[in-house]
Amino acid sequence: MKPIETKVDYQKFVDEKTPNSPIGINLLKAFTIGGTICLIGQFINDFWSGRGLSQEASATATSITLIGLGIFLTAINVYHKIGKFAGAGSIVPITGFANSIASPAIEFKSEGFILGVGAKLFQIAGPVLVYGISTSIVIGIIYFMFTANG
Amino acid sequence: MANKKIGKQTIKLSSPPTISSVYSIVGKKEGEGPLAKYFDMILEDEEWGEKTWEKTESKMVKECVAGCLGKEKLSNEDVDYLLSGDLINQCVPSSFGIRERQIPYFGLFGACSTFVEGLSLGAMLIDGGMADNIICSTSSHFCSAEKQFRFPLELGTQRPPSSQWTVTGSAAALLKSSGNGPFITHVTTGKIIDMGIKDANNMGAAMAPAAVDTLWQHFEDTRRDSNYYDLIITGDLGQIGKEIVLELMESRGFHLKNNYNDCGCLIFDSKKQDTHAGGSGCGCCATTFSRISLSSIKK
Numbered sequence: 001m002k003p004i005e006t007k008v009d010y011q012k013f014v015d016e017k018t019p020n021s022p023i024g025i026n027l028l029k030a031f032t033i034g035g036t037i038c039l040i041g042q043f044i045n046d047f048w049s050g051r052g053l054s055q056e057a058s059a060t061a062t063s064i065t066l067i068g069l070g071i072f073l074t075a076i077n078v079y080h081k082i083g084k085f086a087g088a089g090s091i092v093p094i095t096g097f098a099n100s101i102a103s104p105a106i107e108f109k110s111e112g113f114i115l116g117v118g119a120k121l122f123q124i125a126g127p128v129l130v131y132g133i134s135t136s137i138v139i140g141i142i143y144f145m146f147t148a149n150g
Numbered sequence: 151m152a153n154k155k156i157g158k159q160t161i162k163l164s165s166p167p168t169i170s171s172v173y174s175i176v177g178k179k180e181g182e183g184p185l186a187k188y189f190d191m192i193l194e195d196e197e198w199g200e201k202t203w204e205k206t207e208s209k210m211v212k213e214c215v216a217g218c219l220g221k222e223k224l225s226n227e228d229v230d231y232l233l234s235g236d237l238i239n240q241c242v243p244s245s246f247g248i249r250e251r252q253i254p255y256f257g258l259f260g261a262c263s264t265f266v267e268g269l270s271l272g273a274m275l276i277d278g279g280m281a282d283n284i285i286c287s288t289s290s291h292f293c294s295a296e297k298q299f300r301f302p303l304e305l306g307t308q309r310p311p312s313s314q315w316t317v318t319g320s321a322a323a324l325l326k327s328s329g330n331g332p333f334i335t336h337v338t339t340g341k342i343i344d345m346g347i348k349d350a351n352n353m354g355a356a357m358a359p360a361a362v363d364t365l366w367q368h369f370e371d372t373r374r375d376s377n378y379y380d381l382i383i384t385g386d387l388g389q390i391g392k393e394i395v396l397e398l399m400e401s402r403g404f405h406l407k408n409n410y411n412d413c414g415c416l417i418f419d420s421k422k423q424d425t426h427a428g429g430s431g432c433g434c435c436a437t438t439f440s441r442i443s444l445s446s447i448k449k
Contacts, residue, residue: 003398007345007346013394074306079306084306087308103305103306107297108302124302
């Protein structure tokens, strides 16, 4: 082997040496667990509709129930184990969003309720909220421009 | 006149100090690893009766220094300097861990190299006639490091295969101006070598070029071959970094296959303990190096 001189050569060398994540099996796990969470969501939705809620109200109630479940599983030290197995499968659903807010709350409680929990609560979810809300504002303005005269 | 300097980056100490004794404390996971029998104390849980990870880490430093002084039957007044550092903001675990001792203190931040940085500086202080007894200590804690640098522990994420596991561990070593060894005879201080690795989950690859450069420079300065050494050991490059060092040294004409290892590869059984590329953090080389190397050198 020739001595490595440049950063580009070194990056290539490191890429060869570094094992990749097992993408195939990870995708399968993500699909299975993510799908299961959605299936559970469907059951919850059916449960609320069965209790006489309107379609819109039962969708809201389902979100609330799933968020509650996500926070509960985070609090009893289970959600991160699911996440380690499922990857994106448990990050993408709304339970993952709940986990991303509940976990800093637990972690930073030791630094107090104002500067700890209060300041760090959105450490992970913050970017999602900032860009999610910003995008919806932009889309809202575009929608308004196209429909205002009509 | 820098009359102790040889070559470009190496110092040859004229009256080499002794690493007299070492005391180490590790966490539960490290205690389940292959080196368990070498540690002085293994914690049963991550908290050790404290309310925060930082307080636990601070207690580890405090008890390590106490353990080290206890082994030597020395009191605070006998120690000239205390050199300590860790990974946390303002080196809180170190400064809070030793505040009651009233020993003159140098706070160090060398990240994973802190322990060796302390030994290097301590050896120079003693060789320069500035001190007789110096304590070098360091610590890292998996939970406090995750909190400081990565994500909350409860967050459901996956770790890539190249990631490393921060060692929960602390060690304190006593350097003495006189003793029967093991001695620190040379100090080669490394440079920052940035080969442009931006992946925060591949620290071994990011650090390996600096390790190669320092090893190579040490052989150049001392005019020694790598075969001169029974054991060459790096701090926490992990599996990937270790392989990179072996290959890059090979390309420079040094064959390290038989006498080189890395503390990050030794402290955990990465297959059984799910630590991916190996251990890392200040505590990794401090606890591994101090126990393995010292007990085998003394034999």
